[in-house]
Amino acid sequence: MEIGRLREGVRARSKLLLKGPGGDDVLPGEAAEAVFRAASSLRPSVILLGATRNGRETASRLAAKLGWRCASEVSKVTAKAGELAAERSVYAGKVVASVACALPAVATVKTGSYQRSDAEGGTVEEADVGAVDGAVRLLSRKKKEAGGPDLKKARVIVSAGRGVKRKEDLPLLEGLARDMGGALGCSRPLSSDLGWLPEECHIGLTGVTVKPEVYVAVGISGQLQHIAGMKDSKIVVAINTDRSAPIFQASDYGIVGDLYQVVPALRKALAARKGPAPAA
Amino acid sequence: MRIAVCVKHAVDEAELKAGSDGAPVLAGAACKMSTFDKNAVEEALRLKSAHSGEVVAVTAGPADARRTLKEALAMGADRGVIVGTDAPSADTSRTAGLLAAAVRKAGPFDLVICSEGSSDTYSGQVPPMLAEALGVPYVGYARKLQVDGSVARAERLLEDSVEEVEAPVPLVVSVVSEINEPRYPTLIQIMQASKKQVEEYSQDQLGVPTRPASVRVTHMAMQTSNRKRVTVEGSPEEAASRLVQALEREGVL
Numbered sequence: 001m002e003i004g005r006l007r008e009g010v011r012a013r014s015k016l017l018l019k020g021p022g023g024d025d026v027l028p029g030e031a032a033e034a035v036f037r038a039a040s041s042l043r044p045s046v047i048l049l050g051a052t053r054n055g056r057e058t059a060s061r062l063a064a065k066l067g068w069r070c071a072s073e074v075s076k077v078t079a080k081a082g083e084l085a086a087e088r089s090v091y092a093g094k095v096v097a098s099v100a101c102a103l104p105a106v107a108t109v110k111t112g113s114y115q116r117s118d119a120e121g122g123t124v125e126e127a128d129v130g131a132v133d134g135a136v137r138l139l140s141r142k143k144k145e146a147g148g149p150d151l152k153k154a155r156v157i158v159s160a161g162r163g164v165k166r167k168e169d170l171p172l173l174e175g176l177a178r179d180m181g182g183a184l185g186c187s188r189p190l191s192s193d194l195g196w197l198p199e200e201c202h203i204g205l206t207g208v209t210v211k212p213e214v215y216v217a218v219g220i221s222g223q224l225q226h227i228a229g230m231k232d233s234k235i236v237v238a239i240n241t242d243r244s245a246p247i248f249q250a251s252d253y254g255i256v257g258d259l260y261q262v263v264p265a266l267r268k269a270l271a272a273r274k275g276p277a278p279a280a
Numbered sequence: 281m282r283i284a285v286c287v288k289h290a291v292d293e294a295e296l297k298a299g300s301d302g303a304p305v306l307a308g309a310a311c312k313m314s315t316f317d318k319n320a321v322e323e324a325l326r327l328k329s330a331h332s333g334e335v336v337a338v339t340a341g342p343a344d345a346r347r348t349l350k351e352a353l354a355m356g357a358d359r360g361v362i363v364g365t366d367a368p369s370a371d372t373s374r375t376a377g378l379l380a381a382a383v384r385k386a387g388p389f390d391l392v393i394c395s396e397g398s399s400d401t402y403s404g405q406v407p408p409m410l411a412e413a414l415g416v417p418y419v420g421y422a423r424k425l426q427v428d429g430s431v432a433r434a435e436r437l438l439e440d441s442v443e444e445v446e447a448p449v450p451l452v453v454s455v456v457s458e459i460n461e462p463r464y465p466t467l468i469q470i471m472q473a474s475k476k477q478v479e480e481y482s483q484d485q486l487g488v489p490t491r492p493a494s495v496r497v498t499h500m501a502m503q504t505s506n507r508k509r510v511t512v513e514g515s516p517e518e519a520a521s522r523l524v525q526a527l528e529r530e531g532v533l
């Protein structure tokens with residue numbers, strides 16, 4: 001387990017390798033206990049973790065063990081004058097809250113809110129925290145198939161929602177995504193409830209956060225939890241039969257219509273654009 | 281099997297409105313049972329029907345939170361426990377402390393089920409903190425849960441992997457919404473829920489001292505969106521070609 005020790009300027013100067021818990025198989029409870037032991041002697045004023053599921057769990061348990069405060073899913077973190085201050089998004093992304101708490105504190109940092117530092121170097125120290133024996137036993141760990149496209153890198157995303165009636169209709173949207181040089185994403189119900197697309201295709205609060213040049217929401221109502229994952233897109237397009245669907249409020253261009261008519265028409269219009277220019 | 285299920289009376293984010301200062305109006309805002317808590321209640325009921333026993337719904341919140349308890353009772357929980365508190369929801373360690381004390385008093389339980397995070401503030405801290413406060417094992421983000429005698433087995437759903445784990449009872453488990461489809465109570469169940477027992481514990485009774493809030497919210501502002509909101513009119517064909525032109529003008533095609 002590796003821990004970047006953060007100093008002024010938030011750059012990992014030295015890394016601390018905690019020895020004791022087993023390699024890749026560390027569960028959050030064991031990680032929390034190991035870091036707790038290290039923190040008890042190192043006495044840092046802030047411990048930051050990534051706000052992944054395991055990160056959130058580890059941070060909460062660590063804070064409970066240390067008796068420190070814990071801030072979740074924060075960005076724009078500062079720590080000065082004995083206080084940690086940060087921003088976080090609440091009420092499904094509808095509200096931005098500024099939060100503060102006294103140091104020392106634990107916080108989980110919202111994934112994607114900082115540029116990844118690839119600064120090499122620094123020193124690596126090792127600390128033996130002793131064996132950590134959690135009550136939870138890992139029986140197996142399966143990596144999910146990375147079947148889906150990398151939506152974070154896609155320039156264009158066409159996103160399918162519940163307005164799509166059958167799984168068999170998805171190729172229509174996939175085709176549109178291809179025509180536009182992009183990838184197919186979806187709202188949560190399509191992956192989590194219906195299982196039509198892999199979990200990593202779902203965009204939103206509990207899924208991936210994306211910022212493509214163009215985001216085309218097809219048959220998506222635009223609930224807050226979905227908007228939270230695509231609101232920073234450059235241009236948002238919505239196709240929906242319901243004129244009053246909230247997605248139109250979060251879009252630059254909206255077409256009120258049946259996706260089964262609009263998407264084929266759009267594909268034709270895109271093909272015509274690429275085709276030979278009509279003779280004058 | 282004796283199961284406690286923790287539920288939160290959460291601000292309904294969809295109904296939240298901005299005040300004249302641009303901040304959300306939280307005083308008197310509409311509340312509902314936190315969305316994924318229904319999955320937690322459903323899982324508790326499912327386990328009860330497989331093993332028999334009792335399901336107790338526990339909440340920490342203001343008096344109005346009784347409505348959320350009642351919803352859990354209508355779904356099928358046997359009784360409810362409320363710890364009256366006006367502590368802000370950002371004070372997760374306090375909430376976990378109150379819930380732990382209430383669970384101890386109303387227990388013992390084999391299993392405490394929570395949802396992975398609440399639909400209002402979604403910080404996901406209370407369930408692991410509750411396990412720490414109770415001094416029992418914790419399994420987070422379960423999408424499958426099974427109890428076999430004194431051993432619980434679960435599948436943890438993570439971003440990039442799925443883990444199968446096992447832990448001894450008693451324990452705290454948090455569930456993700458993929459675990460089940462929550463039932464809707466019938467009208468009769470809703471009526472019967474009023475007859476079920478709800479016990480109120482005061483903070484004094486539980487002996488949980490009040491402390492200054494751990495994390496404070498210093499400012500709130502509604503997210504603003506400055507989208508163009510242009511409706512592209514016409515038949516599907518007309519709208520499609522107008523949209524393509526608009527995207528060309530934007531320089532994104």
Ligand SMILES: Cc1cc2nc3c(=O)[nH]c(=O)nc-3n(C[C@H](O)[C@H](O)[C@H](O)COP(=O)(O)OP(=O)(O)OC[C@H]3O[C@@H](n4cnc5c(N)ncnc54)[C@H](O)[C@@H]3O)c2cc1C
Pocket residue numbers: 160161162163164186187188189202203204205206207218219220221222223224225226229239240241242245257258259260315316398399402
């Ligand atoms: C804590 C929490 C976290 C969540 N996280 C996420 C998340 O990360 N991502 C996410 O997406 N959701 C998330 N959700 C769920 C979210 O609240 C919504 O339920 C979900 O986004 C709705 O998906 P949808 O828009 O596809 O479906 P619906 O809301 O059912 O909308 C379907 C839309 O399709 C339109 N439609 C129907 N037929 C047609 C047609 N023929 N042509 C065109 N339009 C049509 C309808 O008018 C409707 O607007 C979360 C919920 C909670 C409580």
